[in-house]
Amino acid sequence: MKLFVRHSLLCLGFLAAGTLCSTKAQVTTGNDNTTAIASIDTLLSPEPAPKKLNLFQKVINYFNESNEPRPEKKFDFGIIGGPHYSSTTKLGLGIVASGTYRTRRDSLTQLSNVSLYGDATTTGFLLIGVKGNNLFPENKYRIDYDFYLYTFPSDFWGIGYDNGNNNANKSSYNRLETILLANWLARFHRNLYGGISTGFNWVKGSRFTKPELLNGEPHEVISTSVGLVLTYDSRDFIPNAARGIYLNINQRFFPRFLGNKNPFTRTAFVFDAYQRLWKGAILAFDLHGEFNYGDVPWNMLASLGGSTRMRGYYEGRYRDKNLIETQLELRQHIWRRNGIAVWVGAGNVFPSFSGFKWNHTLPNYGIGYRWEFKNRVNLRLDYGFGKKGQSGFLFNINEAF
Template identity: 55%
Template sequence: MNGKSIVALLFAVSLSSGVSAQEQIPAADSAGRSTVPAETVLASDSVPAKRNHFFRRFYNYFKNANEDKTLTKKFDFSVIGGPHYSSDTKLGLGLVAAGLFRMDRTDMITPPSNISLFGDITTTGFYLLGVRGNLIFRDTKHRLDFTTYFFSFPSAFWGIGHYAAEHNTPSSYKRFQTQFKIDYMTRVARNLYVGVNGSFQYVAGSNFTNIEQLGGQKTFYTNTGLGAFVLYDSRDVINNAYRGIYAKIDQRFFPKFIGNNGTFYHTEVNFNAYHKLWKGAVMAYDFYGVVNKGDTPWTMLALLGGSYRMRGYYEGRYRDNDMVEIQAELRQRIYGRSGAAVWVGAGNVFPNFGSFKLNQTLPNYGIGYRWEFKKRVNVRLDYGFGKRGNNSFLFQINEAF
């Protein structure tokens, strides 16, 4: 979902239970006389009690949403969403349900786990539904991260490589994709983890207006991979770090004998760092690299752009075997639960390191608004700018990195 767009409205829904009988009955003394002050009774006469109760609960929901309720509740669940408009997907409605909880309620030192359900639907026929989560076990000795989603999207395809993205007329096609990825890790030293992962992806393209841009590849692929990784993570909070380092090297193997069209290898390198500058200000840095070797299908190539890196670029316009991206973002708390962010970045796609061209590096910058919906869980509204009119408005939950 890229292109120029405007969020028209944000709304939240509290899933708390209804009002209790005690809340509906005014207090009284032993003689049956009301103990409610006269001015309160007059106010109740002018505003229906039920209506007053609804708005009071609505106000309190927003007022207290960012408190850490995992200390008193088994599952702190909330929903937030909003309509949006973009030149690609037209009018749509996005929804995110976020939950915080603790795997061991006797351990209040370990950060809470989180899970979120996200969905979107638009007037062009785009729809998306997915779940992502981070399960943190006692003393952070073990961790399980997962994400799964499926979507259908009237999309565009320029071809493969930087030159194709710059000069080709995009082919329109319909893309259906479903994906699942899971990482399990165990701590071997302070903040150092080793782990294994698995992934599954199915992508099917149809109704291509210029199928020659696929270069003879099939319109659909199923890819199943297994891998291992090393992770160093000293962040104070996973989804909204104020300090710490996150560094991960992930190597995945997609052999032909487990259903892949051909054997290929996929390597990801990710490095993030966070530190405080002054009161309410956090500086965040991100480096990300992808290398593919072997018979990599067009559905598994590195894609530049999207909601997390190179924000503003149409995700997949620039695609190739390899990619490097870097960004730096300043996040500033302004007042109460409101904040702002500004960032600059750059990225490049290329077939191999021997073909890397510095002059093909793409610029990126943008500005955003932050609102702390739950404790250390931000709703972000970002507007990103890039080369050749690649600008877009993004509505997401949690920080980009």
């Protein structure tokens, strides 16, 4: 009734202004001046109340709508969680929240991204962190950052390929670590950036079952760095590139005046390339090198394995002053939001260039499932394999590289 009165008042207002209400139609027939008023019951009848959804239906709707492009939203955000298993952390539950945004609405600025992540496993591994790439208007400046804190009952094989390759060296210890890395970059020319690199690492190891593998090094280490970074980046979308090249060269210094017990330096580079092959297929290539000079603490040595490279290896089983690793990955879209990935790779840790040995090269291969959680932001489930029967199942957000 209230709706009918409100509608009638609105019509009268229109008539007073000399207009005709759209819900009435006067029709004059012959001389009897019969007026027919069109029924408005169907127009005024209230819409049926929306059906209430149960929790399961709400979850399904959330995921169905999560990958739809939303250009009107300043910050497009979503959250997802799931189980995983790896040889490093065993069975666990991971939660990842991902968001994309622009610091200003313009077509020249690529989307910035941020990911919040947490993990807990049956071995007592606990992790919380945040990482992302913040791009300023017209891509003139950018900040790349990664911060995480974790505690982990870990394994340790010692330093060098031979120690890592010896199953009898496997020992345990408890590890508490905080890591912060940030690159502050300015654009020099189109896709070329340069700037300052900063880093902080604190680790405390305890309850070593074989402390002799540390060679007398302290269990607690603080490492602070500052350096220079040069980046060329023509990728179309950082979290999931379909074309372009990424080159990063980073020279970091760990001097005494920043709190380092023993000074050392690190030179690292990353080269990635992406190419479309056929419909839905992307070929991605990654080459990574890390070279340390000086008295490098045990926790700051180049370590092989993890969630992005040499997937399936226990992270840190093979560690030394220097590392070179590469991988080639084929990513194929299959149907709707589903895809797969397969990769092959190899890595080598060595004490010096003169001590590099080809027969110490470690193989890596694996297969993964991709589900588009948000527009061009993939949830990835990878299963990687390596030497010595090592394997691991990984759950993460965004592509490995």
